[in-house]
Amino acid sequence: MTRAIMIQGAGSNVGKSMLVAGLARALTRRGLSVAPFKPQNMSNNAAVTEDGGEIGRAQALQARAAGRAPHTDMNPVLLKPETDTGAQVIVQGQRFATLRAADYARAKPQLLAPALESFRRLAATADMVVVEGAGSPAEINLRAGDIANMGFAEAAGLPVVLVGDIDRGGVIAQIVGTQTILPPADAGRIRAFAINKFRGDTRLFDSGLAEITARTGWPSVGVVSWFEDAWRLPAEDVIDIRSTPGGPFKVAVPRLQRIANFDDLDPLASEPGVSVDIVEPGRALPGDADLVLIPGSKATISDLAHFRAQGWDIDLQAHLRRGGNVLGVCGGYQMLGREIADPEGLEGPPGRVDGLGLLDVRTVMRPAKRLALTQAVYRPTGDTVQGYEIHLGETTGPDSAHAWLDVDGRAEGAASPDGRVRGCYLHGLFGSDRFRAAYLSRLGAQSDLCYDTSVEATLDALAAHLEAYMDLDRLVSLAGPSG
Known part of the structure; x- marks a missing residue:
């Protein structure tokens, strides 16, 4: 029986994409057949798939981490911004329409069916599907018609792990505040939480974990230390592009x-x-x-x-x-x-x-x-x-x-x-x-790099990093049957 779990963030850019890639590699190394999935992504950094479509680059990297060829079912809805208020909408790899934000909000309900279709087709090929949310479920103004976070989790019957980013500060408020603002049914889908991007000795946050658990009732599946080599993995988001000092x-x-x-x-x-x-x-x-x-x-x-x-x-x-x-x-x-x-x-x-x-x-x-x-x-x-x-x-x-x-x-x-x-x-x-x-x-100039070898080594290092800082046995036990 295929099992699935959804990784959602208490905010944007908390590191969901990297965590899903690391989990895909770690669980694959444990002998599971793993498939990554993101129902809705927004990115102009797309990857072309063997089945002739396009998906978000993060899902292509996650597929690589899982030892799979990228497929359009891994990211059935891709939004590619063209202006500040409009985007090209890609559905199951092909152009669907170019819509303004307000028009897309009205179109979302009809996109849930192809998203679920892709999810179920993908789930039939794997032991475990690791699903990535987009942005944050705390954006309750977007809950109606949602296909990116709790709306999809509800439709597919998925348990959720909520991830907070301690590097930007206020992580206790991120996690506790998310539970406070969510409708009870959505909050009830969250089975555990994790903290990402911790710098220093993670034991120093033990009292913080206790506070979050006491206030939410959710257990922790780990405090993930800052992963120094994250920059070696292909970037998905434009905000991740940065200057890289190197040689002359x-x-x-x-x-x-x-x-x-x-x-x-x-x-x-x-x-x-x-x-x-x-x-x-x-x-x-x-x-x-x-x-x-x-x-x-x-x-x-x-x-x-x-x-x-x-x-x-x-x-x-x-x-x-x-x-x-x-x-x-x-x-x-x-x-x-x-x-x-x-x-x-x-x-x-x-x-x-x-x-x-x-x-x-x-x-x-x-x-x-x-x-x-x-x-x-x-x-x-x-x-x-x-x-x-x-x-x-x-x-x-x-x-x-x-x-x-x-x-x-x-x-x-x-x-x-x-x-x-x-x-x-x-x-x-x-x-x-x-x-x-x-x-x-x-x-x-001179080249001294085997790039593919470097990416593979970094994915292996990321998997080992998550094995060290996350309770992966608990996370796997929390996964439920795919809907």
Whole structure:
């Protein structure tokens, strides 16, 4: 019989995604077949699945931790913000609609059925399903029609473990306050609590645990010490992107407002000889950068206007005059061209804008989204590159004659005649060790990292960390039969 348990947070960014990944690896190492699941996620950092859809990157990492291929059933509803008030809605891997927040609230009830369908289909393949909530169940203003937290737990009959973040302070109030504000039926679904991100000797919080248990009646399943190597795992949320000091080779990355699919940065940040500098709005691109990497975007034309508003277009010209290099990936690639046209208004009002003009190519947005796991060949060396494509646009022009990748027999990407400005649609390419080494070597840097080995070792270390700081036997005993 398949069992399941749901990990919810007393707030956003308490570390739910990392805990579920660690639990998936720990329970897998105990011999269980484990499947991760998140009914609703909000992220522009998506992963492409083998069944031809997209899910949140955190669920892809959790699948990896469980030794499974990512599948659209692991995250049946994915919200991809395009503006401050609207998002593209992905259901079971495919585009469902683009909705404003108020419209999505009205649409939520019809999304519970596919979420439950995916959950039950996934549960049929596993001994244990570890379900991740979104945000916090204490947001009771969102309870009507909820499919992310208690609404889904109720529909699927799931027991819940509530996680608090002690690093931000007030963790006793987080846990006790959540019980106080929840409707009794929802509070009754919570079987235990855990504390995450503790710095120092966890025994110092023993009296805090006693206070929480006395006030809520819930037992603790652990106080999880701060996991120092969390940064080595692929980041899901834009707020998790941070500068990473390393070696002398500096990669500058402008933080776009709608930055998307930024997993290209994770292998570079892990390189001992590379420093990744995330350039915040209002700050100039650093003059000592060796490479400026313009990442993907969920709203390319809007982010291009934002890029110019920061003066980064002027900084980029100065960077090239100093002999620097530029790489644009997906939306960043489109920005580097001469023109971006969106005749059907797929990412905003219909129209066209001038690009940065550093590549002699033009992009036209098309309704059909390309979603594909891709194996490419890096032309200069013949090395195989694993990656994925997730984009709307078609980009063509004279500089496409300088393509530097081959994908299934077709040329991919473009480069300036001197090779210092390059772009492509292939995400995740820096995860391929031989390509990353060759690319960095061309720019005068050295690669000393086996990235996949590093991620696997970090997942194993995270699992051991949770075994040390959580009562996993109790947590497993609390899991109930999947609904």
